[in-house]
Amino acid sequence: MRQLTYILIFIVSTTFTACGQTKSKSNFEKTNIDIETVDFIEIKNRAGQTDTLDNLTKRLTDEQKNQFVEKFNNSKPNGLRKAIPLYFIDVHLKDGTKRSFRINGQYIKENNDYCFDLRDSKFIETIWNELNVDHIKNIRYVFEDYIQYQESTDSQDDKALMTKSLKSLKTVTDKDDLDLLINVWMYYDPTDYPYVPEIYRILKASRPHSIEAVKNRIDNKKEWETDDTAPYSDLKYLLKQLENE
Numbered sequence: 001m002r003q004l005t006y007i008l009i010f011i012v013s014t015t016f017t018a019c020g021q022t023k024s025k026s027n028f029e030k031t032n033i034d035i036e037t038v039d040f041i042e043i044k045n046r047a048g049q050t051d052t053l054d055n056l057t058k059r060l061t062d063e064q065k066n067q068f069v070e071k072f073n074n075s076k077p078n079g080l081r082k083a084i085p086l087y088f089i090d091v092h093l094k095d096g097t098k099r100s101f102r103i104n105g106q107y108i109k110e111n112n113d114y115c116f117d118l119r120d121s122k123f124i125e126t127i128w129n130e131l132n133v134d135h136i137k138n139i140r141y142v143f144e145d146y147i148q149y150q151e152s153t154d155s156q157d158d159k160a161l162m163t164k165s166l167k168s169l170k171t172v173t174d175k176d177d178l179d180l181l182i183n184v185w186m187y188y189d190p191t192d193y194p195y196v197p198e199i200y201r202i203l204k205a206s207r208p209h210s211i212e213a214v215k216n217r218i219d220n221k222k223e224w225e226t227d228d229t230a231p232y233s234d235l236k237y238l239l240k241q242l243e244n245e
Contacts (some may be wrong), residue, residue, distance in 0.1 A: 030116055032073045039094045041065045045087050045128055058131040061168055070100075071123060072108065081107055085125050104107035135165040136177045143184050154190035162188070166198040171206045178206065178213035185238070186231035193243045200241070207242060 041060040060068060063184035068089070085102035092098045102109050106121040118124070142162045146154050154162075162184075173179055185199040203210040218235050 020059070030075070030077070033069045033091060033099070035066060036068045037093050037095070038065060038069065039092045040217045041068060041092065042090045043087060043124075043128060043131070046085060049165075051093070058128070059170065060127065060131070063167075064127050064130070067123075069125070071118050071120070072116070075118050077110060078107060078115040078117040080113050081109070081115040082113055083107065084107075087128060087169055089124075108187075133165075134170070135168045136174075136180065138162075138165040139184060143180070143188055146188060146190065152189070154192055154193070159190060159193055162193075163198075166195060166202070169202050172202060173206060173209045175213060176210075177216060178203075178210055182213060182217050182235075182238075186230065186234070203238075203244065205240060211242050214242060 002076060026059075041064075042056045042057050043060060076162075083104040085104050087103040089101040090098050091101070091104065093230055099110065103124045106118045106123070107115040109115050138161050140156070142158045142165075143157065172181060181199050185196060186195065203214075214235060218239065221227075221232060227233060
């Protein structure tokens with residue numbers, strides 16, 4: 001009987017120990033992110049003072065979203081690490097849930113203080129800086145430089161900057177900024193440049209502000225533009241698309 005009691009105690013003790021080990025291990029395991037389940041990702045940074053948060057939240061571009069998921073999935077365990085987070089990232093999933101991460105340099109943590117190493121201390125900072133670039137300012141710079149010389153070509157650097165800036169924009173509501181985008185849609189047409197349709201994506205996402213902007217542009221025809229000559233004549237088609245889609 002005593003021997004049976006010892007056996008039972010050993011079994012119960014072993015079971016609890018195993019459960020405890022499993023639980024401890026799961027706390028330090030990384031659950032990779034399935035990119036197919038991700039809806040969007042947002043980032044915000046900690047302001048200069050450690051007791052306040054910058055309220056400005058930015059949404060990652062599709063390219064940045066893919067880069068972050070790949071970087072996190074390839075990260076390596078780095079043990080427990082106490083540090084004030086400099087950036088906060090929320091991964092919003094298509095099922096309505098989200099996963100929240102805290103980052104300091106190259107170290108990222110999720111549910112506790114166990115860190116994983118992204119192996120790039122500037123990766124998250126670079127994403128944040130790219131999202132805070134004044135893309136409208138860059139678009140204006142490239143466009144004004146292009147129309148100044150009235151040529152059908154543009155430098156590869158300028159085209160690359162225009163492309164990156166357009167792809168980084170989601171919605172635009174400012175009247176002057178929308179007017180700029182409409183003019184770029186009309187007149188920025190360098191050789192071998194396929195990304196002007198990006199402007200329609202932005203205008204479509206910016207309704208109803210963009211519809212009013214196109215109407216205003218139609219009403220303010222330039223002295224060299226005529227009703228039956230492109231690109232001015234194409235504005236009515238653009239307006240119809242925005243109103244009906």
